[in-house]
Amino acid sequence: MIGFTRRAAMGLLGGVAISALSLGPGMAQAPEPVRIGYVASKSGPAAAGAGITTIPNYELWAKDVNAAGGLKLPDGSQRPVELISYDDRSSAEDAVRAVERLASQDKVDFILPPWGTGFNLAIAPLMDRLGYPHLAVTSMTDKAPDFAKRWKKSFWMLGGGHDYAGALAQTVAKAQAEGKVNGKVAVISVADGFGIDLISAARPIFKEQGLELVYDQSYPMGTTDFAAIIEEVKSSGADSFVAFSYPPETFALAKQARTVAFNPKIFFTGVGTPFPNYPGIVEGRQEGVMSVGGVDGNSEKIAAYFKRHAEVVGTPPDSWASAITYASLEMLAQAVSRVGLDREAVAGELASGSFDTVIGEVKLEDNQLRQLWLVGQWQGDKFVGVAPADRTGAMAPVIPKPAW
Amino acid sequence: MLSSTLILGLVLGGSYALVAVGMTLQYGIARIMNLAYGEFIILAAFATYLLFGSLGISPIVALLIIPVIAFGLGVALFQVMMRPLVTRAGGSGRLEVDSILATFGLLFVLQGVMLLAFGGNYTSYGFLDQGVNVLGTTLAANRLLAFALSIGLAGGLFALLQFSRWGLALRAVALAPGSAALVGLNMRRIAALGFGLGTALAAAGGVTVSMFQTFSAHDGVLFTMKALVIVIMGGVGNVLGALVSGLLLGLMETAVARWVDPGLTLAATYILFLAVLLWRPEGLFGKAAGR
Numbered sequence: 040m041i042g043f044t045r046r047a048a049m050g051l052l053g054g055v056a057i058s059a060l061s062l063g064p065g066m067a068q069a070p071e072p073v074r075i076g077y078v079a080s081k082s083g084p085a086a087a088g089a090g091i092t093t094i095p096n097y098e099l100w101a102k103d104v105n106a107a108g109g110l111k112l113p114d115g116s117q118r119p120v121e122l123i124s125y126d127d128r129s130s131a132e133d134a135v136r137a138v139e140r141l142a143s144q145d146k147v148d149f150i151l152p153p154w155g156t157g158f159n160l161a162i163a164p165l166m167d168r169l170g171y172p173h174l175a176v177t178s179m180t181d182k183a184p185d186f187a188k189r190w191k192k193s194f195w196m197l198g199g200g201h202d203y204a205g206a207l208a209q210t211v212a213k214a215q216a217e218g219k220v221n222g223k224v225a226v227i228s229v230a231d232g233f234g235i236d237l238i239s240a241a242r243p244i245f246k247e248q249g250l251e252l253v254y255d256q257s258y259p260m261g262t263t264d265f266a267a268i269i270e271e272v273k274s275s276g277a278d279s280f281v282a283f284s285y286p287p288e289t290f291a292l293a294k295q296a297r298t299v300a301f302n303p304k305i306f307f308t309g310v311g312t313p314f315p316n317y318p319g320i321v322e323g324r325q326e327g328v329m330s331v332g333g334v335d336g337n338s339e340k341i342a343a344y345f346k347r348h349a350e351v352v353g354t355p356p357d358s359w360a361s362a363i364t365y366a367s368l369e370m371l372a373q374a375v376s377r378v379g380l381d382r383e384a385v386a387g388e389l390a391s392g393s394f395d396t397v398i399g400e401v402k403l404e405d406n407q408l409r410q411l412w413l414v415g416q417w418q419g420d421k422f423v424g425v426a427p428a429d430r431t432g433a434m435a436p437v438i439p440k441p442a443w
Numbered sequence: 444m445l446s447s448t449l450i451l452g453l454v455l456g457g458s459y460a461l462v463a464v465g466m467t468l469q470y471g472i473a474r475i476m477n478l479a480y481g482e483f484i485i486l487a488a489f490a491t492y493l494l495f496g497s498l499g500i501s502p503i504v505a506l507l508i509i510p511v512i513a514f515g516l517g518v519a520l521f522q523v524m525m526r527p528l529v530t531r532a533g534g535s536g537r538l539e540v541d542s543i544l545a546t547f548g549l550l551f552v553l554q555g556v557m558l559l560a561f562g563g564n565y566t567s568y569g570f571l572d573q574g575v576n577v578l579g580t581t582l583a584a585n586r587l588l589a590f591a592l593s594i595g596l597a598g599g600l601f602a603l604l605q606f607s608r609w610g611l612a613l614r615a616v617a618l619a620p621g622s623a624a625l626v627g628l629n630m631r632r633i634a635a636l637g638f639g640l641g642t643a644l645a646a647a648g649g650v651t652v653s654m655f656q657t658f659s660a661h662d663g664v665l666f667t668m669k670a671l672v673i674v675i676m677g678g679v680g681n682v683l684g685a686l687v688s689g690l691l692l693g694l695m696e697t698a699v700a701r702w703v704d705p706g707l708t709l710a711a712t713y714i715l716f717l718a719v720l721l722w723r724p725e726g727l728f729g730k731a732a733g734r
Contacts, residue, residue, distance in 0.1 A: 082554075086563030087659050230706055258705040261665060263656050266451045266582075267700040287657040290567045294655060298574045298583040311565065322569040 072121035073110050073380065075101070076141035077151035080158070083129025087286065089154035091314060092177060092360045095352040097122060097151055100368040102351060111376040123147055131161035138162045142169045148380050149371065156180055156232060163190050172386040174367045177360050179203075179236065187406035192386040196363055196408035200236035203331050204244050206413030206426040210329075211279050211305060212248035213428075214438045220304045225254035225277035227268060229284050233310060237283040253277045262288060265295045272301070278439075279305035286311030293321050293328070297443040304439035305329060313358035313415060313422040325417040327440030332359025333415020333424030335399070335432035344397040358415060358422035363408065366396035447580040448701050449694070454582055456693020457590030461651060462666050463673035463685045464597050465644030471617050471680025472637025475525055475542040480670060481663030482553035483642055487513060487649025488658045489561050492568060502570050506650045510643040517642025521635040524549070529634065550663065557660040567657040585654035592651055596644060597686035604682065613637060617680060672712070676719050678726030688727055691715065 077097055080089040101120045104110055109117035123145050125137035134153050141147050150171045152159050159175040166173040167190040174194050180186070181199030215222040224245060228234035234257065245252055254275040258268065265288070272280060280303040282292055289311035296306065311317065312330030321328075334341050341362060348356045348365075356362065371385070373394050378384040393402040401408065412424030416436055425436040466480045487509050494500040494508075528545060532538035571585040604610035615623045616633045624630050652658070652666075673692060677684025692712060699711040719727060 080563075082558055082563065082661065084661060086558070086661065087565045090563040227705070256705045258700070259709040262705070262708065264451075264455045264696070266455070266586075267448065267697045268705055270447060270451070271701065286565045287567075287659075290565070290657040291655075294567075294569065294572050294583065297569075298572050299581040300574065314565075316565075316567070320567045320569055322572075 070109065070116065070118045072119045073149075073375075074121050074123060074145065074147040075149045075151060076123040076125075076145055076147035077153070078125045078127050078134050078137035078141065078162075079153045080129040080155075081124075081126035083127075085127075085129040085155055085158070088177075088310075091357050092364055093154035094124075095348070095354075096356070096361060096364040096368065097124075099348060099351050100365060100372075103347075104372060110372055113377060113379050127153060127158065131158055134158050134162055135165055138165050138169070142171065149382070149385075151368075152176060152178075160186075163193055166190070167192060170382055172371075172382060172389055174371065174389075176364045176367045179233070181236070181240065183407050184405060191406075192382075194367075194389055194403060194406050194408075196367060197360060198407075198409075198411045198413065200240035201244070202411065203413050204237055204241035207281065207307065207329075208241065208244045208248040208250060210414050210426050210428075210436060211245075211250055214279075214305065214436070215250065219438045221276075221278050222249065223251050223253045223275070223277040224279045224281060225272040225275050225303075226252055226256075226281045226283070227254075227272075228257045228282070229260055229262075229288060229309070230257045231260045231285070233285065234283040237309075241281075241283075250279075258288075260285065263291055265292050266299075269295050269299060269301050272303075273299075278303050279307075281305075281307045282309055284309035284311070286314065289330075290317075290320050293317075297321060297324065300443065302440070302442045306440050307414075310359075312417075315355040315357060317417070317422075318420060321443070324443045326419070327416065327437045329414060329416045329425070329436070329440075330359075330422070331413065331415065332357075333412035333422055334358045334362055335412075336418070336421045336423035336434055337432050338397075338399065340397045340399070359412075362398050363411075366394075366398045366401060369396040370394040370401060446578060448697055450577055450580045450582065452694035452697035453690055454586050454590045454693070455697055456690035457593040458586060458652060458655075459669060459673055459692050460597060460686045460689025461589050461593035462645070462648040463670040463677075463689055464593065464600065464682055465641040465648065466667075466670045467674045467677065467680055467682060467685040468600065468644060469638050469641030470674070471682075472613050473521065473525070473634040473641070474529075474538050474617075474620070475521075475546065475638060476539060477638075477641070478543060478546040478667060479549040479553055479663070480546075480641075480645055481666035481668075482550055482557070483513065483517075483645040483663075484649035484652065484666045485557060485658055485660065485663045486553065487646035488653035489557065489566065489660075490646075491650045491653045492566055495568060495570065502650060502654055506647060509650050510646040513646030514639045514643040517639035518635050520642070521638040525634075525638065526631065529631070550667075554660060554663060561660055563660055565657050565659050566653075568653075570654045572655075583655060585651070588654070589651045592647065593686065593689065596647065597682055600682045672716050676716055676726055678729030681726065681728040684726055684728030688719070 079093050080086045101122050104120050109119040111117055127134035127137055141150050152175050154177050156178040159178040172192045176196045178195055179197045181201050183195035183199055186193055187195055214220045228238035254272055289308040292308055307329040313332045318325045345355050374385045374388040378388045390406055414426035415422050416425045423434045425434050462484055469475050469477050490509050491502050491505045494505050495502055528541045573584055574581040575584050575587055604614055612628050612633055673685055673689045677688035695711050695715050696708045699708050
């Protein structure tokens with residue numbers, strides 16, 4: 040390093056410049072890639088969610104598109120996709136800065152959203168101002184209709200707390216009407232976004248359905264021990280157990296329930312239940328566990344998507360937002376093939392067009408995806424959708440859940 | 444009801460104490476406040492997961508192997524990274540500040556390496572989850588193991604420090620770093636030993652905790668925070684203090700979750716912490732023994 044002088048450095052730089060120049064004409068023959076930027080949490084607390092649902096699907100999609108020759112344009116030509124990504128380190132401020140940078144410095148053609156409701160809400164005004172279509176896939180919010188009105192180029196694809204709580208309440212109420220459960224429900228919820236949204240939506244809805252919440256407590260994020268809570272729930276008289284939880288607690292609850300042989304007739308836990316590693320955590324005893332989300336267990340497209348995801352990424356996708364994330368990218372590609380790279384036109388096409396995706400035929404309603412699986416259940420080695428019960432592909436729920 | 448709360452609380456406290464004992468030892472003997480302590484716990488947890496998942500080696504066997512490797516790693520780390528700091532500080536209080544800064548940096552390095560190696564996903568596996576009946580309360584076998592281990596390790600260490608010649612040397616270094624050398628003790632060696640031993644304990648904690656707790660590459664800080672609270676509450680450098688305050692914390696959390704509101708467990712933890720510090724700023728067992 041000592042002998043490395045400024046002159047040598049300049050010489051080297053010159054050399055690099057010349058070789059870049061000489062490479063230039065050769066490069067120009069290949070079609071110029073479509074630059075697609077994204078920001079997601081690659082480190083920090085949100086990285087676990089982004090690392091399961093968001094980033095693998097972006098990479099898988101880019102790979103699939105490029106393997107097929109690139110993005111199709113209306114004139115029939117194809118251009119490869121180039122992904123440019125930034126880590127927001129699980130900070131919403133960083134996500135906003137990265138979006139700004141993607142637009143102003145990298146001048147990307149499209150920007151894919153980060154993982155999580157909070158992050159998507161943080162970047163939504165900026166995406167709108169910069170004129171980029173915003174596919175806010177992993178955003179669960181009851182305010183989606185308002186947001187879609189406020190930011191015309193934003194699309195909301197995961198529903199809101201009321202949707203999920205409502206479908207769950209109906210599922211439990213139906214089981215009660217059939218005499219399968221006693222209508223007493225014990226609920227716990229994490230004192231954070233997901234838990235607060237769902238429990239505040241669930242309280243009135245459960246009451247409307249004639250269900251009784253005999254235990255209703257929240258717990259702080261990061262709780263690792265549920266022994267005391269499960270003891271309380273056991274003695275509450277409820278035979279349906281609902282936890283609006285995050286993954287670490289979802290797993291801890293399953294373990295604790297198995298340990299003390301806590302076998303309610305309905306065992307519903309939150310985020311993490313549809314993860315591909317869930318069966319391993321409960322040593323293959325996942326049968327009958329319920330949660331949000333799900334996939335169409337009979338769909339060949341979904342089966343093929345799961346298989347390809349497992350081959351390329353190394354693990355199968357999760358059964359809630361993964362397939363929807365992939366579908367949103369298929370929608371983007373199809374919109375581009377119809378109207379080209381003009382962002383305004385793409386947003387218009389996303390809002391009004393109908394698309395053929397892994398989750399089936401998709402047509403957004405007021406910029407929202409409404410064909411959602413709201414309650415799912417592990418049946419065999421698949422986490423399948425059971426509610427809304429009238430949707431094509433819906434499975435009948437297994438109630439009572441078999442003992443652990 | 445009372446007995447089950449007591450038992451559940453003690454067992455939870457045992458797992459807390461288990462992850463804190465090593466940190467207090469590292470500070471007590473090597474004078475290094477190791478902020479990367481939690482990363483070693485996570486590293487051991489990932490190692491256990493790998494051994495169990497890909498090679499089928501039982502976590503019980505891992506409990507015998509990984510701490511030994513961690514001991515070597517700890518000693519090596521001390522020799523390479525901490526020794527220059529020890530030399531520079533020359534026995535002054537500067538070492539404490541320097542070591543906090545250095546291990547704070549180490550935290551990010553280790554976290555980054557683990558993110559690269561294992562990704563950011565939540566990791567968990569099932570092992571020894573079956574229930575064991577203790578006085579009418581069903582406990583997970585893995586948590587019971589953590590409890591037994593924390594009592595055994597803390598008790599054993601306390602006895603070792605108190606009654607063996609080797610322990611006497613360790614205590615001499617901890618108590619009077621300036622004069623210990625005068626009576627022929629090899630300071631550097633003993634400090635390295637103490638640091639290595641602390642790392643081995645962190646690893647033992649990591650192996651055990653991985654059996655019942657979901658972990659990810661960024662969770663090290665959570666363990667460090669919990670351990671810091673316990674270590675400070677028990678009296679920095681005091682092994683018995685770490686055990687007692689860990690158990691207290693577990694009892695407190697369980698009792699509050701049971702009788703008050705599960706939402707207040709975190710608040711209760713810090714109220715207890717604050718109360719202890721107001722009453723005894725040096726910690727429950729601070730200066731009185733062992734240090």
